Amino acid sequence: MAESGPVLEMRGITKRYPGVLANDSIDLDLRTGEIHALLGENGAGKSTLMNILYGLAVPDAGSILIDGQPVDILGPHDAIDRGICMVHQHFMLVPVLTVAENILLGEETMANPVFLDRNEARRRIVALGRQFGFEIDPDARIETLSVGWQQRVEILKALYRKARILVLDEPTAVLTPQETEEIFAVLRRLAADGHSIVFISHKLYEVLEIADRITVIRRGKVVGQRIPTETNEEDLAELMVGRNVQLTVDRGEAHPADVVLAVSGLRAKDDRGREVVRGIDLEIRAGETLGIAGVAGNGQDELVEALTGLRKPSAGTVTMGGHDVTGWGPRQLYEAGLAHVPGDRHRWAMIMSFPLEDNLVLTSYYRPPFARGPARQDRAVDAWASDLIARFDIRTPSATAITDTLSGGNQQKAVVAREFSSEPRMLVLDQPTRGLDVGSIEFIHNRAIEMRDAGAAILLVSAELDEVLELSDRIAVMYRGELVATLDGRTANKEEVGLLMATGGRDPEARGAVS
């Protein structure tokens, strides 16, 4: 880390939106070659601040200085010209175009006035990649790349535009732990090369690992600044949330009762027709949580879909409460007492363009009291929605606010509220806290344990190993479509499960593996 004057200073930035003071005289400075983490809960004002930096929003007060010179940033183009580039959480890439074509978009290198100079572009892209430690194929189509590589393309796009200041908005939200490590290595090389990086996150351990300095924002204000070596997760969590946060959940002993869900020999194919669930056997009893750990893409999605009626199993049987429910659809399973918090909120769990209250009755809209005959009962829906909003602490301007305008954490709370409140005897939780802040995670975890203690059987699938370890009474490890091991949730440790996840227990030294 080079010690010199700040390359970027934001002074007294204030931004109001109707009803909200999104930024309240925020000061932020970024030194050359520094990785500066901006930590805060969803809705704390991190994105607003960065939108101001990127020229997407105009501050009501405050100034921005680059290399000590005050500047007005008029828009993204202007920001890019000044060497500021943003890597968004949702990538702005065209899936059907190649890496090189995506990088060239908007910054076309011309061989002559008509044609692009693709060869020169390709050469520069490969060279840039090498400089920061990865080999990239400029002719690969974006849709064939993993999420981790797509992110590298976004970063390359910024470097190609000669960015000096890189803003990464929640870059790890969509990455696996391995991909996160790889992207961290890239970021460190960038910083060493003299690039300055703003790293937006709400994941505490990541911030501690990667940042040189950490600025914490809460409700639009800077509430503290820390150096990783002089702080810890508890301290940061308290700063961020404004109260003492339990990072680990207290959970009592499980009291498993009758078997609720029994699965035997379940097989299912993915959308391309490959068998990715290969003979799953499992049992979950009332009052216990079975966690499924596994690296993403080992058939978990298809397993969950097969169990929740969204995908027809190709073989095997599923019974719930003793009844054969194999091949039942979502409505039948819901009626039989199954609730499902899907992993992909945008695809399955919500209709983003609908009012929040409609999403709160998305699975129960057809039953009394929400329907009488063919007619929808708005008053009952309103009352129910208000009740859930209060009970699950969903932060929304009103029950009729369009769901899309809520933060991700509040959207997820709404899904959890809907599914938990249906009084299920079987609860399937797929990535229930992905992308959420610590406050929301704590809340959802506590509710899940309440559900278990109230006698629900819970199947938890999560890519966050910590989450599986924290909530599960038993842990099954899924590897290439099979459950390769089942461990006691109280005694299992991270290393043990991690090794099973990575190798499927084929490594003779992995303990606890059952064939």
Next chain:
Amino acid sequence: MTETADRPPAPFWRRGRLGSIFAIAAVPVASVFLALVVAALIILASSIITTGSIDWALPFVAYAALLQGSLGSESAILNTILQAAPLVLGGLAVGIGFKAGLFNIGGFGQFILAATAAAGVGAALATAPAPIAITLALAAGMAAGAAWGWIPGALKAWSGAHEVVTTIMLNSIAGALIGFLILGPLLAPGFSFGRTGDLGNSKLPIILGDNIHLGILFAVAAVPAVWWLLFRSTLGFEIRSVGANPSAARYAGMRPKFLTMLTMSLSGLLFGIAGSTEILGVSHYMIPSYGTAIGFDAIAVALLGRSHPFGIAAAALLFGALRAGAGLMQVLAGIPVEIVDVIQAIILLFLAADVVVRHLFRIRAAGGIADLKTVTSSYAGRAR
């Protein structure tokens, strides 16, 4: 979020219930205004061609005549209503499809097939008591329209065939089919050209003025009925859910395939009502070469009305007024009636280019026009 901003409050038309109507209606209203301005320029340009000099008064003369012909007298108003009625029904038909994420371009086929069925049954029952004759003739027309809408719905549900392609093909098939029917089993003897027989008692009675027939009531009733269906019934919730996010609809236990078939049938049914009331109330017989632009005009109405039943009613009345007044405009200002088609097309252009309209009128983004997404994504193809 306890902090309240002390910025000036929004103007009254942007607040509360009025605000939400403003958000929806601002762009369509602005588009109509801009289209009238552009059409006025075209009229000015035409005056150069026809008279050799610019007649600055001509657009005003033309629009005054248009207004007089559509709203200037009782008969003008009734004519506007008569013109608007099929557009209301067609607009609702296309709009309900948009809500379900379906683009029904098959209005033409559904309309003429329903008209033929109603004309055939009506002629067969020409001597039956009027209530029975009318009811059965209308029922035949509705059934024909609904069936012709169901086919593309079923093809989409079972095979994934896109409704844009199948409805266009079914338009051609319907044209050939009515030719066969009218020149075959439904041919009335004793005429010098192919047509269906006299309706007799099956004619819809005139209830107002010289030409407002009973069928108008269907258009009047359809607006609140479709509104109730879409926004106050559980079925409408399912239709809108499938349109907005088919995956989430399936997760919620709805049946997207059934809903696709049902919505296309409803859409066909509405075009069927339009077709049969038009025949039983206005034309009184059907010919093989029956021409109508209703299938496409209805798309314009649905887009301008933003697929909302009340918006559609307003848009249909506007287009109905343009058509009702066009004749007088041609007489008084010498502007061909086709300028109405030009205005309609320019309105659509501005709706499609809503970014331009927003910029010109400083209308803050109030959510793009979702229906246009259905239209444009139709060809990009949502892979299933």
